[in-house]
Amino acid sequence: MLYRKMEKTGDELSVLGFGCMRLPTKGMGIDEERAIRQIRYAVDHGVNYLDTALLYPGSEQLLGRALADGYREKVKLATKLPHMLVTSREDMDRMLDLQLRTLKTDHIDYYLIHSLSSGEGWRKMKNLGVAEFLDTAKADGRIVNAGFSSHCGIEAFKGIVDGYGWDFCQIQYNYLDEMNQAGTEGLMYAASKGLGVVIMEPLRGGYLARDPPAEVQAVWDEADVKRTPAEWGLRWVWNHPEVTVVLSGMNDEQHIEENIRIAGEAHPNSLTEKELEIVGRAAEAYRSLNRVGCTGCRYCMPCPAGVNIPGCFEAYNTESGTLQSKVMYQLRIGGKMDGAEPAYASLCRDCGKCVKVCPQHLPIPEHLSKVAKDYESIGVRLIGSVTEYALRLMRWNTMRKV
Structure with missing residues (x-):
């Protein structure tokens, strides 16, 4: 296993992190026995960064059990504050304290504000006093390092980076998303400010790890060194x-073994021209x-x-219109994640400015x-509304527990 240093903290972190959002399932829930076995296998083979969130159903509870028997001391634990469930400064402390109890620990090593999809979510959290919350939680030892995860565009991303003394951030990044969301420019900007950068979706939720279309496989076949699509994708990010x-949502033993092997070889700047x-x-x-054929260059913005x-086209191109991509369209483009104004495709007035x-x-x-x-049919909008309602229900259930 290779390790890289988190600049502001000095922590030596495994280049491969275990993402605990897509744990193996059994029936309607997590296959606990198998998931715990997988997590401990990864830790035993050098993985020391584990990522979860309050919004991942059952994940924090499972991780609290998986890190018993001395495993908590072997890892750096990351989890997230769901800003979309927060309505007051007090909510932040209540949710963090619940997470500490659930994870059976007295501190979170890497604590993130979860999924800031636009500048609106960050402005809301600032107005509610998140800076004071993070400062206090760091001072009293409940969290060690503060960060945020983001799916927003580059300008909003830069504003968040500059808005607080973050230790690290987490962005979506892969060889198809160099210009989408924060992209390469965001990666470089965050690093230039001294932030450690954790990568999510290095394989676009597994899309880049599947058997590729013939047109793509023909390109891979030209390489002197033969690699699986997953290895190409991971090595490109680690380069x-x-x-x-780099977080991987590993839930298959073979994939865990392959990723650990690659993580022992993927040095920065190791890919040839x-x-x-x-x-x-x-x-x-x-x-x-x-x-x-949108590249995400954003010359068309603002509309x-x-x-x-670009956000509409990114969703439209994702997995050729799966239900998940349509739900995320409703949540992110519809502003349901962070209270932003809807930015739906249907708002287009055909002014032609973007075309020019x-x-x-x-x-x-x-x-x-x-x-x-x-993506905006009655059925899809209904699913988006149901998902939004589920978030509200989750907030009620969370606050009930605290």
């Missing part, structure tokens, strides 16, 4: 020295299969009508019309 930890060129062409092959154009500046010369209003038809 960036600015990356501290030819290999980087091959990864770039594989990314282009994937994009050529997208329903919209006069308030449409999050698009480097890809895309008929953006035409594509937005298709997004709205597919």
Whole structure:
């Protein structure tokens, strides 16, 4: 296992972190015996960074049990404060104290404000006193390091980075998302400010680890060294020295073994120029299969009508319209995650401003019309509303426990 240092903390963290959102299931819940065995196997083989969240059903409870028998002392534990459930400064302390009890620990090593999808969520948390909460929790030892996870665009991301004395951050990053969300610019910006950077979705939720389309496989076949799609994806992320930890939502023993092997070999700047060129062409092959050829460059923004154009196309291209991508569209683009104004594709007024500046010369209003038809149907909106209600129910249940 290779390790990299978290600059502000000095911690030597395993380059491979265990993401505990997609634990193995049994029936309607987590397969506890198997999940605990997997987590302990990973720790025994060098993984020392474990990531969970209050919003991951059953995950904190399972991790509290998995880290018994001396395993808590072997790892750095990360969990998250769900800002979308917070309505007061007192909520923050109550939720943190509940998490400490659930995880059966007296401190959280890496504590994040969860999933800031726009600047609105961060502004809300600042107004509620999150800076004072984090300062107090660090001073009394309940948390050691403060960070945030983010799915927002680059400008909002920079504002969050500059808004508090963070120790680290967590962003989505892979070879298809160099210009989406925070992207490469965000990675470099956070690192330049001294923040450690934890990467989520290095394989886009497993999309980049599956058997690739023939067009993509033809590119991989040109490489001198033969690797699985998952190994190409992980090595590309680890090739960036600015990356501290890469999270993998591992729930299969074979995948855990493969990832641990790769994590023992993937040094920064170890990919050759030819290999980087091959990864770039594989990314282009994937994009050529997208329903919209958007690169996420954001030249089209801001939209006069308030449409999050690259965000709409990112969701539209994700897994060719799966239910999960449609739900996330409703939550993020609809502003349900952080109280932001809706930025739906259907808001487009066909003014044509975006078309004039698009480097890809895309008929953006035409594509937005298709997004709205597919992602804003009555059924999808209903699912989004049900998910929003579930978040409120979760808040009620959480506050009931505290």
